[in-house]
Amino acid sequence: MAEKKVSRRRAIGLAGAGVAGVVGASAVGASILADKSEKPTDTTFSDAIAFHGATQAGIVTPAQDRLHFVAFDVLTKDRDQLVQMLKDWTAAAARMTAGQDAGPIGATAGILEAPPDDTGEAIGLPPSGLTLTVGFGPTLFRDSSGKDRFGLAARKPAALADLPHFPGDTIDPAISGGDICVQACANDPQVAVHAIRNLARIGMGVVSVRWSQLGFGRTSSTSTSQATPRNLFGFKDGTANLKAEETDLIKEHLWVRPEDGPDWMAGGSYAVTRKIRMMIETWDRSPLGDQENIIGRTKGEGAALGQAKEFDEIDLVAKNGDGDPLIPVDAHVRIAHPDTNNGAHLLRRGYNFVDGSDGLGRLNAGLFFIAYQRDPRTHFVPIQTNLARHDAMNEYTRHVSSGLWACPPGVTGPDDFWGRGLFA
Numbered sequence: 001m002a003e004k005k006v007s008r009r010r011a012i013g014l015a016g017a018g019v020a021g022v023v024g025a026s027a028v029g030a031s032i033l034a035d036k037s038e039k040p041t042d043t044t045f046s047d048a049i050a051f052h053g054a055t056q057a058g059i060v061t062p063a064q065d066r067l068h069f070v071a072f073d074v075l076t077k078d079r080d081q082l083v084q085m086l087k088d089w090t091a092a093a094a095r096m097t098a099g100q101d102a103g104p105i106g107a108t109a110g111i112l113e114a115p116p117d118d119t120g121e122a123i124g125l126p127p128s129g130l131t132l133t134v135g136f137g138p139t140l141f142r143d144s145s146g147k148d149r150f151g152l153a154a155r156k157p158a159a160l161a162d163l164p165h166f167p168g169d170t171i172d173p174a175i176s177g178g179d180i181c182v183q184a185c186a187n188d189p190q191v192a193v194h195a196i197r198n199l200a201r202i203g204m205g206v207v208s209v210r211w212s213q214l215g216f217g218r219t220s221s222t223s224t225s226q227a228t229p230r231n232l233f234g235f236k237d238g239t240a241n242l243k244a245e246e247t248d249l250i251k252e253h254l255w256v257r258p259e260d261g262p263d264w265m266a267g268g269s270y271a272v273t274r275k276i277r278m279m280i281e282t283w284d285r286s287p288l289g290d291q292e293n294i295i296g297r298t299k300g301e302g303a304a305l306g307q308a309k310e311f312d313e314i315d316l317v318a319k320n321g322d323g324d325p326l327i328p329v330d331a332h333v334r335i336a337h338p339d340t341n342n343g344a345h346l347l348r349r350g351y352n353f354v355d356g357s358d359g360l361g362r363l364n365a366g367l368f369f370i371a372y373q374r375d376p377r378t379h380f381v382p383i384q385t386n387l388a389r390h391d392a393m394n395e396y397t398r399h400v401s402s403g404l405w406a407c408p409p410g411v412t413g414p415d416d417f418w419g420r421g422l423f424a
Contacts, residue, residue: 045187046126051097053410055255055267058131059347059372060244062223064185067215067351068192069273069368070200071178071403072207074140079150083423085206089134089182089199090417099127102198119201121194128188132195134418135271135405138162140179155422157265159256159375160406163272166388168399175211175275175401183271183370185349189216211401213275215351215368222349228302228310232278232352232365233396235295236302239310240337242347253345253374260375264421267409269372272380275353275401278366283396294392296331304333316340330392341386344379346371366397376404 049057076082092102101107103117110116141156142148165171182199186192193214200209219231220238224245231237242249258266283291292298292305302310306318306326316334318326327334338345349372354365373379388394408419 046128048098048127049129049131051094051132051411052413052416054412055269055410056133056407057097057410058133058183058185059254059269059349059407060222060250061131061185062226062244063218063220063349064129064131064187065216065218066186066189066192067368068184068189068196068212069215069370070182070184070196070212071137071210072180072182072203073210074149074179074207076206077149079423081206082150083419085203086419086423087417088202090411092198092202093132093195093418094411094414096195096198097127097130097132102202119194119197121197122191125188125191128186128191130184130186130191130195133183133407135181135183135407136419136422137178137181137403137405139177152422155262155264157262157406159260159270159377160404161377163376163402163404164381164385166384166399168388168394169402170398170400171402172400177403178210180207181271181273181403181405189214213353213368215353217352219350219352219367220348222347231367232280233283233291233295235291235297235299236310238348239297239302240314240333242345249345250347253379254347254372256374264424265406265408269374269407270376271405271407272369272371272373272376273401273403273405274369274399276367276369277364277398277400279396279398280363280365293328293331294396296327296333305331328392330390332387332391332393335387335391336383341383344383346373346379346383372407
């Protein structure tokens with residue numbers, strides 16, 4: 001019965017996608033075992049994205065439209081129980097990203113006397129490009145009291161050093177940090193929420209949700225095949241983002257190399273998450289010219305000031321008629337540019353969020369920033385330090401949440417699991 005239900009769910013996805021979906025689905029079937037470490041996944045809106053591979057999906061994967069990000073605290077003191085949960089999570093993730101139920105029995109085929117092994121809210125929905133990406137936080141290796149709960153302290157990467165306090169930070173510890181994170185991205189919010197809900201269900205008693213964040217409307221492109229989206233300030237975001245097709249830059253700035261250490265992180269990447277509240281109402285009262293000078297780009301086309309088109313090369317030395325820099329010295333694009341940060345590049349895949357209002361008649365809204373890199377100490381930390389000190393946009397933003405995660409390489413096959421190298 002479960003197998004029939006899976007087939008029906010896939011059929012619905014293909015029907016919704018039309019002819020293009022049928023072609024894309026056959027392409028996905030042929031590429032399930034392909035190495036996705038350097039190429040973006042070419043899928044339609046509803047297709048499945050390969051779960052197994054040399055690197056985790058959800059990093060260079062073309063950014064989907066929806067996000068459900070969650071940070072977990074580990075409750076158990078039993079290392080074997082934690083490892084078993086990671087194995088169970090991995091098996092469920094492989095099924096759900098393929099458009100199947102979280103468990104082998106499914107939401108409706110089990111006995112009436114037992115809870116189903118899938119919650120059921122994704123019945124009838126296609127895979128929707130779901131990816132699940134896992135990361136391990138610093139406190140998994142030593143908790144806040146300094147205890148090495150699982151014998152992992154000696155395997156903690158040097159690059160997983162705690163992020164410093166940046167100027168202007170107003171970080172809330174209750175929505176920061178965590179032992180394990182899972183990033184669920186999909187083109188249907190219900191598919192992403194279903195995935196996180198089922199992982200939390202499977203992990204009950206072993207882990208508990210520390211905090212989570214829903215996101216919509218990606219705020220960057222991770223592939224040259226994608227149009228540049230806009231953030232809640234109304235500007236195109238991610239024009240100069242690191243793209244999957246830039247293979248030389250990807251190798252240099254994204255994936256951990258064997259010589260970087262430790263061995264279990266080779267082929268992985270480090271993720272930084274920051275919840276950035278935008279002062280929407282203040283921004284909306286600012287003149288257009290001021291907005292463009294703060295960003296350093298035109299609001300319509302998204303071109304760097306002084307240029308005509310979005311992807312025209314930024315000129316950081318050009319002067320205006322008064323002899324002043326054409327792109328102001330405190331413009332966001334100047335401060336964030338690789339030329340201003342020793343050539344460092346990040347692969348960003350953040351999302352907009354609106355979490356209701358703050359009780360004072362203002363939107364609690366902004367950007368949930370996610371950036372992947374080879375080493376936060378040489379990439380995010382110096383870039384954010386520079387931004388925190390000099391960026392004109394700081395007047396309109398507040399950083400309220402922070403997280404750092406070691407995301408291991410991909411799951412190579414059915415016998416592998418998230419974190420196997422770490423726990424070996």
